[in-house]
Amino acid sequence: MTGPGAVALYAQGLSTGGIQGWITDNVVPLVLLGIAIILLWIGGRGDNAGVARRSVGLVVGLIALGIAVSGQGPVIGNFLAGLLIG
Incomplete structure (x- = not known):
């Protein structure tokens, strides 16, 4: 949203x-x-x-949820990229 309305909401x-x-x-x-x-x-x-199979997927999902909730996504992304490119 741009214009005066956006400024009013931000204000x-x-x-x-x-x-x-x-x-x-x-x-x-x-x-x-x-x-x-x-x-x-x-x-x-x-x-x-079946529990073991589903648990692996749940752990991956919970890790993603933890990253999203903590707000540390960019930091973790930079760390993982550093592992790949040195």
């Missing part, structure tokens, strides 16, 4: 900090609880290999 101090905090405080724990319940349900059926 009022509107930001996305409130919604980010709400998601971090409420949605993330609910997602983790849901993941734990699903894994326990699958494990209770005796499909331990």
